[in-house]
Amino acid sequence: MITEKMLSAINDIDDEMIADAAPGSRYEKISYARKRRRIYRVASLAACLCIVVAVLAVTGLGNSRMNHAGGENSLVPKNNDSMMPGQVQEDVSAHGEKNTYPVMPSYSENEVTKDNSVDDTLVKIGILSPLQDGAGGVIEFCPKGTVPGKGFMEPSDVPEKMAVYHHEGVTTAGDPVGLDREAVSALLDTYAQRLGISTEGVTENVWKDESGKERLFSLTVKDGNTELSVDAGAGVHISMPEGSMPADVNSILELKDPVVTEYWIYSASAEKDNNGEMVYTRWLRFITDGDDPLKYAGLYERLMGSVTLHYHDYTLVTEKLGDYPVISPAEALELLKEGKYNAPAKNPETEFPGEELITGLRMEYPLSPTYEYIVPYYVFTVMLPDVDPGHYNIKDADAFVEYYVPAVDARYFESDTAIFIQ
C-alpha cells in the first residue's frame, strides 16, 4: 500500500528535520506564543500606519444605508429620525454642550429574534490576529465640531449571516506579502506607465529582519510632483498635488468592476504643514472591485496639500469558512459596554466613555495580509471628551476612537480571550 510507502519514506527523511519538529518543550510553546504576540504587535502597528483600514460591509451596507438614519429600528434617537447626514454634522457643531451627540437609545433584544442553536458544521474561528493586543487604530482627531462617524446602520440592514474567510499566507508586517525585488519593480513599472511618469532614479528602502538580514521594504520614484511607491506587500501609494489626481482613479487602478463609495471619516495626519499647523486628512472615496469585499482601494486627501491614493495590488488568498450567524447592533453595543472590544492600546484614556458619545456605527471587514481570519466587525465611532488634543500638539480638534466588536456570534470563536481583550 502506498500509504505504507509514504510512512516509510517520511521515516527516512533528514534527521535534522525530524529533530527540529520534535514535540516541543514548554520553552517552545512559550517562544511560539511570544513570537506570535510580537508578530501581532508589529502587524497591528503596520495596520495602524499604512496598510488597511476597512471595507464597507458586504451586502451593500454602504452609503445609502448610512444615509437612512432614522428608520423604525434605527439606533439614531427618535428625535433625530428625520435627520439627514448633513444635519447630523450641523447638530454636533456645538461640541461640548450637553447632549450634543446623537444618543444611542436603549435597545430591546426582543427587536431582533435570533436562533440560539449552534451550527456544528461551521468551523470555529481562531485567533483574530491582529485585532487584539491593543490593535485597531489609534486615538484620532477630527476638526473641532465635525462628526467623525457619519450615520448609523439600521438593525434591519444586518444580514442574519455573513461570510468568514480563512486567509492563507499570513505574514508579518513590513513584508506582508513578501514580493521579491523583481516583482516589486514590475509593479512599479506598471503603475509608472499608467501614470505616465519616468522610473528614473528609483530609491530603495530596506529593513532588517530578526536575523539581521536586509530585506526590501519598498521602491519609490518621484517624477515632478508625483510620487509613486510600491512596497513588498504589493502596496501601491501614489501622491500628487491637490487637483492633479484624476477624477476617475480607476484609470490608474484598472479595477474590472469598480464600485465607488464616499467615505466619511476624518482623521489627523501626524504631519504638519510648512507653517507648523496640523494637516488633517480625510478619506474621500472607497473603491471595491465588484462585490468582492476583500478587494479594495482607498483614496484620501489632505485637506490642505496633496492627495494620496493607496491601493494594494494583490488578492488575499482566502477560503470561505462559511456563513456565520451575526449578532445584532444591540448585542454588539452590550459587548462594547462590557469592554469586549478591540481598540487602541487599552488605557483609561481610551476606555469606552459611554453610548451617548457614539457618533457612528458601521460594519467592516478589516483586511490585511497579516490577518489570519477575515471576520466582519461592528465599528463604533465614539468621541473621547476627556482626551486633550493639546497633549498631542493638536489644536482645535476633537478626539475620537473606533471600537471594533466582532459581529460574529461569540459561540463560534475558539476562545473568548483571543477575541476580547479585557
Next chain:
Amino acid sequence: MEDERIVELYWERSESAISETETKYGRYLKTVAVNILSNEEDSLECVNDTYLNAWNAIPPARPKVLQAFLGKITRNLALDRYRAENAQKRGGGEIALALDELLDVSSRESVEDSVADRTALTDALRRFLSGLSTEDRRIFLKRYWYFMPVKEISEEMALSQSSVKMRLLRMREKLREKLITEGFEI
C-alpha cells in the same frame, strides 16, 4: 550531556550510555511511542527496546543527530507493534486518523499501479519539505512523523486547531500535486 559524548559512551561500550540516553531522550521517545500506540505500557516497552537497538547499532553507526536516530528506532518499533495489533481490526487513535489523512495524498486504490520506489519517494518528500516554511514543515512532521494530535500541535505552535487543520490540508494537496507532477502514480 552533549550528544557526541553520549555516542562516545556507546562506542566505549559503557552502560552509562543507556542511562544518559534515557535521561536526555526518555521522555521524547515515550511521546513518539505513545502517539502511535496510545498505550503507556506498550510505549515503555518500545522505548526500552529502542535502547537495546541503539546499543546494538552503535557502533558501527555514529549518528549525527542522535535524537532523530533514536526517534526513528522508536517510531519503527511502535509502528511494527501497531501493525501487529491492528492486523485484523481497523485501528483507532491518532495514527489511524493521520493515516486516513495521508490517503488524501496516496489513495489506496492506486496501490497496485504505483511504481514509486521508496528512495525516490523519500527524495521527493525531502524536496517538498525543504520547500515549506519552517513552521509548516514542523506542523507537517509533528502530524505525520510524530503522529501528534492536532490539538497538541495547535497548543505547541500557538495556532488555532482550525488553522493547523487548514495548513495540513493545504500541504497534503500541495504534496499530492507535487508527486503527480514528478511522475508518481498515486
